Amino acid sequence: MRTALVIGTGLIGTSAALVLAGRGVRVHLVDHDPAQARTAAALGAGYDEEPESTVDLAIVAVPPAHTAPTLADAMRRGLARGAGRESSGPLAATADLFEGRPWVLTPTRDSDTEVLNLALELVALCRAVPIVMDADAxxxxxxxxxxxxxxxxxxxxxxxxxxxxxxxxxxxxxxxxxxxxxxxxxxxxxxxxxxxxxxxxxxxxxxxxxxxxxxxxxxxxxxxxxxxxxxxxxxxxxxxxxxxxxxxRVPGKHGAAPTAYETVRVLIGDQPGELARIFADAGRAAVNIEDVRIEHANGQQAGLIQLMVEPQAAPALTAALRERGWSLRT
The missing domain is CATH 1.10.3660.10 (6-phosphogluconate dehydrogenase C-terminal like domain)
Structure with missing residues (x-):
């Protein structure tokens, strides 16, 4: 893949464009709002200009109601032949947005093998997990x-x-x-x-x-x-x-079977740097935080942070946090 067209430079389109541009693909960015395309280009996602000829792959990352007419228009003008969906603005985009995420492909009997291969190449570049399904399924x-x-x-x-x-x-x-x-x-x-x-x-x-x-x-x-x-x-x-x-049955971390984590509950003040400090203390104890939740206390400048860890790591984390002055809750 040498050239690509991204139509719709929101979260999804810009994230895909960042991946492709980072792999040396020349990416053309088009959006109904030219300012969004310029923002995406400024982030390094490509060039805010239409291609002069047909690209290798087009990503149509617009709201669902506009996907078909947008793709038809691009094909009519000889620019493209590809697919996708938009969520929010380009400033929220990241090149690792799709990493480890399922990416569904719905080819039909009439799908061109070359186009399917290009789509699979895109999925691989984004480090997503390709899943081939029937469209109705x-x-x-x-x-x-x-x-x-x-x-x-x-x-x-x-x-x-x-x-x-x-x-x-x-x-x-x-x-x-x-x-x-x-x-x-x-x-x-x-x-x-x-x-x-x-x-x-x-x-x-x-x-x-x-x-x-x-x-x-x-x-x-x-x-x-x-x-x-x-x-x-x-x-x-x-x-x-x-x-x-x-x-x-809901998959857990990295798509694996859900794990029963132990929860360590810590009272945390509502001051800048508190979250960073507690994560740093967990790191010093060589404990990996698998998940985290924060519950704010009503009317108080404090909250309760729930640190989910592997069961065998909970005692070490509890001891380390107490030693560093954190107030734990059972």
Whole structure:
């Protein structure tokens, strides 16, 4: 691959362009907002100009509703023949954005072998993990693992909009985890969902059935009848256990099977440099932090940081942090 065209210089397009430019490919950058293309070029992602002739590969990194017409226009003008999707601005882009991430390819019987090979070359350059799927199977998969969670997160967050301030002040890490992606751009998600409504509706219908059964079980728990209460308990137990079984299947770090980490909880002040200091202290103890969460205390200039580590490393980290004056919580 010697030349490439990136149409749409947001997070995805610019990240791919940075990878290609770093490998010596001449990358042409085009965006409906010329300022974005110039920003991407200034970051070293390529040249903010259209190619004079057909490139080896085109990446169309625009919102889903615009992908087909954008690609058709590029082909009509003899510039390209390739694919992709946009999320946010070029300043958020990094050359390692795709490293270790799944990159789905959906070739058909009519797909040109040379084009597929170029796409695989792009995936390899980005150090992503190629996954070849049927397009319909892909749509059903992302409906389950991406699109439905977005809607459910938004629905839960919507309950908070008119909630009493006292209730909102009780928000803990659980509600923060569930509603984190509810902050996403509605305009982008309308485009995404409009391109995949059927499979998303199918998953939501199954969730709705679970919700109906859970509501019945909860109502049964209010009953004075002991038999009904037992049925309610069984219904709640069923959905929670099925949830446990599904959660276990979610890949963990680097796509491997999820690991049961030990959590070391530390009180941390809200001052500059505190996070860097605690990570440095963990490093001095030769302990690798596998994951981290921060829960802020309401009305206080402090928070609780949860450091997830391998179980055998927890005692050493606990001892090292106590020795360096950190206040640990059980």
């Amino acid at each position: 892909h749509d059903r998969a992302v409906a389950l693992v991406s699109h439905t969670p977005q809607l459910l997160s938004s629905m839960v967050a919507a309950r908070l909009r008119d909630a009493d301030d006292t209730a909102v002040r009780l928000c803990g890490q659980g509600i923060r985890d569930v509603t984190r992606i509810a902050a996403s751009d509605p305009r982008m998600w309308i485009d995404i969902l409009a391109a995949n409504p059927g499979p998303v509706a199918d998953v939501l219908a199954a969730v709705a059935a679970d919700l109906d059964e859970t509501v019945r079980s909860l109502r049964a728990l209010q009953s004075a009848d002991e038999t009904k209460r037992a049925e309610g308990t069984a219904g709640i137990d069923d959905v929670l256990r099925r949830g446990n079984a599904g959660r276990v």
